[in-house]
Every structure is written in C-alpha cells, then in structure tokens.
Amino acid sequence: MNQEVREQFSTVINEALGKCPTDSTQAHWDFIRDAKYKAAIDTFRKRANKIKDWFETRINLLDPAIAAKGTALLEYKRQPSAKNLAIYRKACNNTKSVCLKCANDHWLRLCGDIQSAADCGNTGLCMRG
DSSP: OOHHHHHHHHHHHHHHHTTOOOSOHHHHHHHHHHHHHHHHHHHHOOOOOOSOOHHHHTHHHHHHHHHHHHHHHHHHHHSOOHHHHHHHHHHHHHHHHHHHHHHHHHHHHHHHHHHHHHHHTOHHHHHHO
16 A cells, blocks of 8 residues: 555544544544544545446336335325235335346346356456456
C-alpha cells in the first residue's frame, strides 16, 4: 500500500478521533465506529461494484410484484377476511415465483458468460463472471 495513503489515513483518523465524545460509553464507541468508517472511505474510496446482482438487473419485473404483495398485505391488515387473505397469499406466491424466475435467469446467463469466457481462454473474465 502507498505510504502517502497510509499517512493520509492516519491524519484523517487522528483528527476525527480528537473530537470523540466522552459523555457515555455507547456514544464513544458509536463515534469511533463511524469515524473509522468515514476515514477509510474518504481515504481509500469505496470500490464500485460493476456487476449488478439478479435483483438489480430485474427490478423492473420484481417491483410490481413486490408492490402488489405490499398492497395486498395492507388491505388484509386493514380488513381481515378470508378473501383478502387469499388475495395476499396469491400475491406472495406470485412474488416468490417472479423472484425465482429472475434469479434463475440471472444465474443461467452468468454461467453462460463464464462458460463462453472459459471456451475462449479468457481466465480474467471467468473470475469476474
């Protein structure tokens, strides 16, 4: 690791910890945790995840199903009845099947990409997915 970056982190964390509250132990430890995290992010930067997971890639399909499930739950809680319970259960089952389909499609695509990379001899792409 670069010496300049280590020194910068040391400076940032020392400055932050100089303002540490001493009124309660919980506040003290919370401040240390938050200051350490902020100093690390400010100094080293947060690595951006370039590969989206299955939920992010399929949110356009998942969002309506999740919203329908939430609406059905609220309606059941507002007016409990056998009809509303059946509607809620149907929404739950629909959400579950949409999630399973989206996750399965994502993993099949990812496995295909990895297999294609392996067939071409591109080991770097195999590791990234």
